[in-house]
Amino acid sequence: MNKLRASYKICMPFLVCLFAYTTMFAVQNAQDTIAQIAKYRQNAEAAIVIQDYDEAILNLSLAEKLLTTFNDDDSKTNVLLTSVGLNYYLENYRKAASESNKLIELLLKTNKRNELGKAYNRYGFVLTRTNELQKARMYFQNADEIFTELNEEKNQSDVLMGMGILELKEGNPKNAVNYFDAAIPLYQNFGYKYQEAFSQLNKANALLQLENTSRTNNVRLAKQALEAANILIDANDYTKLKIESYKVASEIALKERKYRSAAELLNIYSTKNDSIHQVYISIITKTIEEEANLGNLTEIIETQKNDLDQKKKSINFGKMTNGLSIALIVILSLLTLSLYKNNNLRAKANELLQDKNNELLLAKEKAEKASLAKAQFLSTITHELRTPLYAVTGLTHLLMEENPKDYQKEHLNSLKFSGEYLLSLINNILDLNKLEANKVEVEKTTFNLKKRINDVLVALKKSADDRKNNLHLEFDESIPDRLAGDPLKLSQILINLVGNSVKFTQNGDVFVRVQKLDHGNNKVMLHFEIEDNGVGISKKKQKSIFETFSQGSLQINRKFGGTGLGLSIVKNLLELMNSKIQLDSQLGQGSKFWFNINFQISEEMTEDNNPNNIIYDVDYMALENKNVLVVEDNKINQMITKKILEKNKMRCEVADNGTDAVKMVKKNDYDVVLMDIHMPGISGIEATQKIREFNEDIPILALTAVTIDENLDDFYRAGFNEIIPKPFKPEEFFEKIYRSINSKNKFVKAN
Structure with missing residues (x-):
C-alpha cells in the first residue's frame, strides 16, 4: 500500500503537467485556426478596397470553409460583416440583406456594441438601395446611437453618409448636403479615400437637385465636389465611382445647357455601367456555384475529419513527451525570474513615486509661470499691434475723405475692412486675456432686452445674407421691458453665438429664442437659445470646442476661417455672470447653444440709449x-x-x-x-x-x-x-x- 502511495505521489505531478500541456496544445491549435480565418477575412477586405472581387470571394470562401469545421462566434461575426459589404458592392442586395439578418441575430446575443453598430449601419445601406427607406432610417438611427455612446467617430462618418443618401432618396437634397458636408471632413481625417470620393459624388448630385437657391451657384459647387471626387478616383483607380462620375458630369452639363456634352457623357455612363453589371452578374453566378459545391465539400471534410483526428493524436502524444520537460524547465525559470524582478520593482517603486511627486511640483510651478508669461506676452503684443494699426486705420480714413477715384475707393474699403477685422481679433485676444486674468467686472445698467437682440441681428444680417441664411427671433413678450444688468457683455455673447451659427450654416436658418423661466422678487430668469441647421459638431469635438483657439478640425478652420476665440469668450463671460453655456449638436443636423441667466427688473423709467456711443451726435x-x-x-x-x-x-x-x-x-x-x-x-x-x-x-x-x-x-x-x-x-x-x-x-x- 505504501509503495502504491509513493508511486501515486511520483506520478501525480507528471499527470497534472501532461494534462496542462494537452490543454495548452489544444488552445494553441484553436488560436491558429482563428488567426487563419482572420487572415483570410483581412485579405478579402483588402481586395474589396482595390475592387478585386474575385480575390475577395476566394478568401471569404476559404474563411467560411474553415468555419464549417470550427465554430467561433467572433470569427463568424467578422466574416458575415465582410460578406455583407462585399455583396453590397456587387449589388447583390438580396444576399446582403440575408447575411445582415444573420449577423444582427448573432450579435444581439453578445455584448459587442461596436460590431452591432456596424451591422445596423450596413443593413441601413442595403435597405436604402432596396427602397425600404423607413426601415433604413431606423437602422441608421440605431447605429448612430451606438457610435455616439461609444464615441466612435470613424464609424459615425459612415452613418452620416448613409443618412445623406437616404435624404437624397426621400427628396430632401438640402438635408443631404448637410450630412455629406459633415461626413467629408471625417473621411479626410481618417484617410478613407473611397468613402470621401463617394460622398463628394453624392454631394454633387444633391446640389444639382436644390431648387431654393441660385441655380448657377449650385452648379458651381457641384462641379467643385465632382472635381474633388475625380482627383481621388483617378489617383486610386476606383472603377465603379469613375462610372458614376460620368452620370454626375452629364447632369451638370444638362444644367449648363450643354446638351451635346450631356448626351455624350450619359452614353459613356450607360455603356460602362452595363459592362460592369455584366461583371457583377458573372461574379455572383460563380459565387452561387461555389456555394452549391460547398455542401459536397462539407461531406468530404466530415469523412476525412476522423482520420485526421487519429493521426493528430499519435503525433501529439510524441510531441507531449518531448515538450513536457521543456515546459517544466520554462515554468520554473519564469517563476524564479518573476520573483527576482518583483523584489527589484518593489524596491524601486518608492523612489519612482518620490521622483514623480517632485516632477509634479516642478510642472505646477512651470505651468503657473507659463500662464503669467502668456498673459504678459498677449498684453504686450496686442498693445504693440494697436500702435501701427492706428496708423493704418487713420490714414485710410484720411484718404477716403480726399475724394478718391472709384477704383481707389474699392482698395481703400478693402483696407478698411482688413483693419477692422484685425482690430476685432486684437480686441478678442485682449478680452480673453482680461477674462482669464479676472480683470473684467460685470456692470449694471438699465436696458431693453428686445432692442438689444434686434441690434445684434441687424449687425449680423449682412453676414447672414452673404451665406443665404435667414435669421429668426422668437421673443417671449411677457419679459419685462426694463431689465438691469450688463447689456454690453450680453450683446458680446449673442454676437459670438449668432455669428458662429451664421458662419457654419449655408442656405439655412438661425433661430434666436428667449423665454421667461421664472419671475419674482424683482428678478427674472431667462432662457436663451441659438439654434441652426448647419454642419453640426461631433461628440468628440464638443468636449473641447469652448477651449481657447479650439475649432472643430483643421478642415473646418481652412474652410470657415476664424481663430476659435469666440466660444471661449462666451464661456468665460457667462461664468462671470453666474451662468453656463450648454451645447446640443449632431453632425449634419445643426447645433443648439443655450444658457439661463438672471436679471433684475429695473424700476427706472428710461435707459441709457447710447451706453456704447453707437449713435454719434456731434455738432x-x-x-x-x-x-x-x-x-x-x-x-x-x-x-x-x-x-x-x-x-x-x-x-x-x-x-x-x-x-x-x-x-x-x-x-x-x-x-x-x-x-x-x-x-x-x-x-x-x-x-x-x-x-x-x-x-x-x-x-x-x-x-x-x-x-x-x-x-x-x-x-x-x-x-x-x-x-x-x-x-x-x-x-x-x-x-x-x-x-x-x-x-x-x-x-x-x-x-
Whole structure:
C-alpha cells in the first residue's frame, strides 16, 4: 500500500503537467485556426478596397470553409460583416440583406456594441438601395446611437453618409448636403479615400437637385465636389465611382445647357455601367456555384475529419513527451525570474513615486509661470499691434475723405475692412486675456432686452445674407421691458453665438429664442437659445470646442476661417455672470447653444440709449477753431491725429512728452488735451495728475491702446474725463471730444 502511495505521489505531478500541456496544445491549435480565418477575412477586405472581387470571394470562401469545421462566434461575426459589404458592392442586395439578418441575430446575443453598430449601419445601406427607406432610417438611427455612446467617430462618418443618401432618396437634397458636408471632413481625417470620393459624388448630385437657391451657384459647387471626387478616383483607380462620375458630369452639363456634352457623357455612363453589371452578374453566378459545391465539400471534410483526428493524436502524444520537460524547465525559470524582478520593482517603486511627486511640483510651478508669461506676452503684443494699426486705420480714413477715384475707393474699403477685422481679433485676444486674468467686472445698467437682440441681428444680417441664411427671433413678450444688468457683455455673447451659427450654416436658418423661466422678487430668469441647421459638431469635438483657439478640425478652420476665440469668450463671460453655456449638436443636423441667466427688473423709467456711443451726435461746427493739445511721442500718430483734427477745422498743437505737455498747458489756453499714456519720461497719467494741480477744469482725454494691466477706473481717478482706445472710429473720437468740451461749457455757465 505504501509503495502504491509513493508511486501515486511520483506520478501525480507528471499527470497534472501532461494534462496542462494537452490543454495548452489544444488552445494553441484553436488560436491558429482563428488567426487563419482572420487572415483570410483581412485579405478579402483588402481586395474589396482595390475592387478585386474575385480575390475577395476566394478568401471569404476559404474563411467560411474553415468555419464549417470550427465554430467561433467572433470569427463568424467578422466574416458575415465582410460578406455583407462585399455583396453590397456587387449589388447583390438580396444576399446582403440575408447575411445582415444573420449577423444582427448573432450579435444581439453578445455584448459587442461596436460590431452591432456596424451591422445596423450596413443593413441601413442595403435597405436604402432596396427602397425600404423607413426601415433604413431606423437602422441608421440605431447605429448612430451606438457610435455616439461609444464615441466612435470613424464609424459615425459612415452613418452620416448613409443618412445623406437616404435624404437624397426621400427628396430632401438640402438635408443631404448637410450630412455629406459633415461626413467629408471625417473621411479626410481618417484617410478613407473611397468613402470621401463617394460622398463628394453624392454631394454633387444633391446640389444639382436644390431648387431654393441660385441655380448657377449650385452648379458651381457641384462641379467643385465632382472635381474633388475625380482627383481621388483617378489617383486610386476606383472603377465603379469613375462610372458614376460620368452620370454626375452629364447632369451638370444638362444644367449648363450643354446638351451635346450631356448626351455624350450619359452614353459613356450607360455603356460602362452595363459592362460592369455584366461583371457583377458573372461574379455572383460563380459565387452561387461555389456555394452549391460547398455542401459536397462539407461531406468530404466530415469523412476525412476522423482520420485526421487519429493521426493528430499519435503525433501529439510524441510531441507531449518531448515538450513536457521543456515546459517544466520554462515554468520554473519564469517563476524564479518573476520573483527576482518583483523584489527589484518593489524596491524601486518608492523612489519612482518620490521622483514623480517632485516632477509634479516642478510642472505646477512651470505651468503657473507659463500662464503669467502668456498673459504678459498677449498684453504686450496686442498693445504693440494697436500702435501701427492706428496708423493704418487713420490714414485710410484720411484718404477716403480726399475724394478718391472709384477704383481707389474699392482698395481703400478693402483696407478698411482688413483693419477692422484685425482690430476685432486684437480686441478678442485682449478680452480673453482680461477674462482669464479676472480683470473684467460685470456692470449694471438699465436696458431693453428686445432692442438689444434686434441690434445684434441687424449687425449680423449682412453676414447672414452673404451665406443665404435667414435669421429668426422668437421673443417671449411677457419679459419685462426694463431689465438691469450688463447689456454690453450680453450683446458680446449673442454676437459670438449668432455669428458662429451664421458662419457654419449655408442656405439655412438661425433661430434666436428667449423665454421667461421664472419671475419674482424683482428678478427674472431667462432662457436663451441659438439654434441652426448647419454642419453640426461631433461628440468628440464638443468636449473641447469652448477651449481657447479650439475649432472643430483643421478642415473646418481652412474652410470657415476664424481663430476659435469666440466660444471661449462666451464661456468665460457667462461664468462671470453666474451662468453656463450648454451645447446640443449632431453632425449634419445643426447645433443648439443655450444658457439661463438672471436679471433684475429695473424700476427706472428710461435707459441709457447710447451706453456704447453707437449713435454719434456731434455738432461739428461747434468744434471749429477749438484749441487742442495732442500729447504723443510717436511721430506718425502725431501727424495722423493732427490731420484728422485739422480736417474738421480745429487748431492743433503737439507735445512730444508729458513734461512738455505740463509746461504748454500752463502757458497756453487749450479747450481740450488728448493725452497718450505710454511715453518716455513721465507717463500720461503722471502728466495729467500734475496738470490737475493747477487746472481742474480743462478736459483731458486719454488717447491710448489699453492693455490688460490698465484699470480704466485708475484713469478717471487720475483726472481724465474720457478714454478713447486706439485705434478709434473718427465718429467716436469727435463725439467724446464734443461731449467733454460741451460738459465743461455747461459747468462754466452754471457757475
